[in-house]
Amino acid sequence: MNKKRIAxxxxxxxxxxxxxxxxxxxxxxxxxxIGWHSRATGHCLFWARNADGTFDLSNDAICWGxxxxxxxxxxxxxxxxxxxxxxxxxxxHGSNGTVCLASNGQGQAYLENCLQPANWNEQWEEQWVGNxxxxxxxxxxWCLDGNGSGQMYxxxxxxxxxxxxxx
Numbered sequence: 001m002n003k004k005r006i007a008x009x010x011x012x013x014x015x016x017x018x019x020x021x022x023x024x025x026x027x028x029x030x031x032x033x034i035g036w037h038s039r040a041t042g043h044c045l046f047w048a049r050n051a052d053g054t055f056d057l058s059n060d061a062i063c064w065g066x067x068x069x070x071x072x073x074x075x076x077x078x079x080x081x082x083x084x085x086x087x088x089x090x091x092x093h094g095s096n097g098t099v100c101l102a103s104n105g106q107g108q109a110y111l112e113n114c115l116q117p118a119n120w121n122e123q124w125e126e127q128w129v130g131n132x133x134x135x136x137x138x139x140x141x142w143c144l145d146g147n148g149s150g151q152m153y154x155x156x157x158x159x160x161x162x163x164x165x166x167x
Contacts, residue, residue, distance in 0.1 A: 031075040033093045039132045039165035041148055044071030047092040047111060055092060055099050055111040060150025081117040086125050087138050089118045105140035109152045129159075132167035
C-alpha cells in the first residue's frame with residue numbers, strides 16, 4: 001500500500017471518529033445514580049421519600065449530590081415492555097428499582113410503583129434537542145415539563161421551551 005492510500009484511509013478513520021463523537025446518543029445509557037437538570041432553572045428533577053414510604057416529585061431544589069434523597073436517578077432499559085431500544089425507565093436511586101417516573105397522559109407526572117414489565121406510561125424516550133434532551137413519555141408522546149415553582153407535569157413538546165429540556 002502506498003503512502004497516499006494510507007493517508008486517505010487515516011483521513012477517513014479520523015472523519016468517522018469525529019462524527020461519532022459529535023453525534024449525540026442516549027443521555028445516560030443505563031446509568032446508575034445520574035441526575036437530570038432543568039435547562040430553564042438548573043435545578044434537579046428531584047424526588048423525596050416521605051415518612052409513609054411514598055415518593056414526591058418536583059423541580060424546585062438545587063442538586064445536593066446525595067443520591068438516596070434528591071436528584072439521583074437510575075436510568076435503565078431493563079424490564080421495558082415492547083423494547084425498541086429507544087425507551088428508558090427513570091427510577092429514584094435508593095428505591096431499589098421499585099418506583100418509576102410515570103405520566104397518565106392527562107398532563108400529570110408522578111412517581112408510582114413500577115409495573116413488571118414497565119408499562120408504556122413508565123417509559124421515556126430521550127430525544128436530543130441541541131442543548132439537552134426532551135424526556136418524551138412513550139404513552140402520551142408529551143414531554144416532561146415543569147415550572148419555576150417546582151411543579152412537574154407533561155405537556156405537548158414545544159421547541160424552545162427550556163422547561164422541557166433536561167441535561
